[in-house]
Amino acid sequence: MNKERIIKVAVVGAGYVGSTTAYTLMVSGLISELVLIDINKDKAEGEVMDMNHGMPFVRPVDLYMGDYKDCAGADIVILTAGANQKPGETRIDLVKKNTEIFKGIISQVLKYNSDCILLVVTNPVDILAYVTYKISGFPKNRVIGSGTVLDTSRFRYLIGQKVDIDPRNVHAYIIGEHGDTEVPTWSLANIAGIQMDEYCKGLDLCLGEATRKEIFENVKNAAYQIINKKGATYYAVALAVRRIVEAIVRNENSILTVSSLMEGQYGINDICLSLPSLVNRKGIEKVLDIPLNSEEMMLLSKSAAALKEAAGTLEL
Known part of the structure; x- marks a missing residue:
């Protein structure tokens, strides 16, 4: 991209995640043109009307409901559309269903835009990012999955809660799959450059094995817990997407998972x-090539193997 800054974003999918992402981008001040696209045009139009009525309170954004032709000129196309997992439906069933949906979406986007960055948010995000890469033919740097950006945020937040520190000063990563085989990198976790063990020792705190396991289980199962309580997750993932968009728009050279x-x-x-x-x-x-310990390396390999197994069931 040779523009000085990115100004147009298209969001495909006006469900919980898509509409909340559009809202989060609207109030961010990062972009000047935002189009919301959905097969349910009434839903998309209703979301746009609702957001536009708050426009006097934010920086001006040209926000409108559109069609795939409006992907033309977009610097980032964010893909949030897809089916949700139904009771009794396996993860593989969901993968196959959303792969078919994505084949249609990506072919439509490519009719009008082959120069954008494709940002995949729909789950299972790693498989669908791979599907998007294969179908689009885009160079690998322009196909991005939201990945474990949210999981890493949850991880930092929960560690911060345990040690009573602003989570922005907690540095730790969740890597691998965004899902059941994700990997916590405890060996790299630090606060202001101080390794977690050393920091906790100095304050008579202890993040022992049981506490670490509890933190990680809460990270890994957070979506299930939220879905059980309110039906869907969308606020934090929309903020995670905004953070990725910000890093691209502002040419930040930020490190994100x-x-x-x-x-x-x-x-x-x-x-x-x-x-x-x-x-x-x-x-x-x-x-980045980060220094993992032997256990983290083994878990990352297992995560990759699980994803490859799921991807192997698809016809691409």
Whole structure:
């Protein structure tokens, strides 16, 4: 992209996540043009009307309901559309269903825009980022999954709660799949550069094995808990998407745990998963080689294997 800054974003899908993402971007002040696209045009139009009525309170944004032709000129197309998992439906069933949906969506987007960054949010996000990469033919840096950006935020928040520290000063990653096989990188967790064990020792705190397990289980199962209580998750994921968009728009060279195509990292190939990555106007500039311990390496390999198994069931 040769523009000085990104100004137009298209959001495909006006469900809970898509509409909340659009709202979060509207109030962010990052962009000047935002189009919301959905097969249910009444739903998309209603969401847009509701947001536009608050426009006098935010920076001006040209926000409208559109169609795929309005993806033309968008610098980022955010994909949030797809089916939700139904009771009794397996994860593989959901993968196959959303893959078919994505084939249609991506072919429509490509009719009008082949120069954008495709940001995949729909679950299972790693598989669908891989599907998007394969179907679109885009270079790998321009296909990004929201990955474990949200899981990493949950991880930092819960650690911060335990040690009574602003989560912005907690540095830790969740890597691998956004899902059941995700991996906490406890060996790298630190507060202001002080390794977690050392920090806790100095304050007579203890994040022992049981506490660490509790924190990670709460991270991994957070979506299930929220869905059980209120039906869907959307606020935090919309903020995670806004953060990714911000890193791209502002050309920040920020490190985010987005999902992207692996090409030999830790011996992993031909699947998308999350590792700390340098994100800027080009999309993903570089996937970082972080020092993992042997257990984390083993768990990451297992995560990759589970994703490859799921991807292997698809016809791409």
